[in-house]
Amino acid sequence: MILLLDLCYEKDSLSKYEFVNPVADTLRKAGTHFETLHFAEIAEDELGKYDKIILCGTALKDNTYADRIDVFSWLTQYDGPVLGICAGMQVMSAIYGGSIVPKPAIGLERIEIITDTPLLGEPRQIEGYHLHNYGVTLPEDFLLVAGTTEVVEAFKHRERSIYGIIFHPEVRNRWILERFAGLQNSF
Amino acid sequence: MNLGVLFSGGKDSTFACYRAIEKNTVACLITLISENVDSYMFHTPNIRRTGLQAEAMGIPLFSWPTKGQKEEELVDLKDAIAAAREKYGIEGIVTGAIESVYQAARVQRICRDLDLWCFNPLWQINQVDYLRLLISDGFKIIISGVFAYPFDESWVGATLTEELVQKLEQLQKKYKINPSGEGGELETFVLDGPLFKKRIEILKASRTYENYRGHFIIDDARLVEK
Secondary structure: EEEEEEEOOOOOOOHHHHHHHHHHHHHHHHHOEEEEEHHOOOOHHHHHHHEEEEEOOOOOOOHHHHHHHHHHHHHOOOOOOEEEEEEHHHHHHHHOOOOOOEEEEEEEEEEOOOOEEEEEOOEEEEEEEEEEEEEOOOOOOEEEEOOOOEEEEOOOEEEOEEEOOOOOOOOHHHHHHHHHHHHHOOO | OOEEEOOOOOOOHHHHHHHHHHHHHEEEEEEEEEEOOOOOOOOOOOOHHHHHHHHHHOOHHHEEEEEEOOOOHHHHHHHHHHHHHHHHHOEEEEEOOOOOHHHHHHHHHHHHOOEEEEEEEOOOOHHHHHHHHHHHOEEEEEEEEOOOOOOOOOOOEEEOOHHHHHHHHHHHHHHOOOOOOOOOOEEEEEOOOOOOOOEEEEEEEEEEEEEEEEEEEEEEEEEEEE
């Protein structure tokens, strides 16, 4: 079962419809079992029941997750595949030693995939939807998967299935979510 | 949070308002009155009837004029939102965007520039499921405009029913249309819904239709008890 983590400013917020429900719909259509929790509801002793975790994005003006980054310290102890989307990627960067940095982008843009990974596939260009005020720096144990070191579009842990993508796969790139749902932990 | 809903009188902005009001305060409906019938951003058929809808829902309507020219109307939208903030103290904007990255990105930029929250509670929703949700939640919706093949004259002024949803579902499979009409295929107008304390009764209306393009214009209408 996948844990879908809502990073919006409060549980059951108006933003949940926009940033969590489209991801949930994709998983539902793919026949994947999942459970949705707000980030403030995480019980570390229950993480073992989840095969994978997806950290969703949130509204442009919402920085609550960044103000409460310590709440996510459990991430480094979790050993299953993780996908961080936008705000979720920012959380992962901060937890793994990188930084959240001002890097605003809104709208569809070309994205250069530069490293072949099980999640995004072979190097090529795709189009992705950006909606963020902040980007990330690349943590030490992570590979740049898409973009540049200045503008990190996607990264992956060097040894584990831990991915972050700054664009929103639930918009025009649902195949990424479907592929993540099918990933094995051995990659 | 006090919010302003970008309101066209169609099903999407009305449903977005419905969702917003469940969790927040909707301080005003913001309607841009476009002089351009082919406005890129703003729905035009029956736009002047939004006053009746606002009255039915008991929410103040904030109207703002725009000439409806492609990029200038974005300046008008920004001015309208800034003026609505001044008047109603709104902290964020709600839109009925579903799939249109074009519309959503532009409103997001305006909200960022004005330091406002932006909410799109219908974003990426399954369109056929959504149409059924509208019906089951008690919205009464008419098709107020059609703008694409294969919509014939029978669609103009028709009420959204399960039968029509099934037809839209078939047209989606056959012609790749957006069943909710967000691609500009059709426009709608809401006559009643769960937020409406009174319903709208159409007293007089006129139809135009030619070459897969038609309007259902409400010439006269009133509020009546439900």
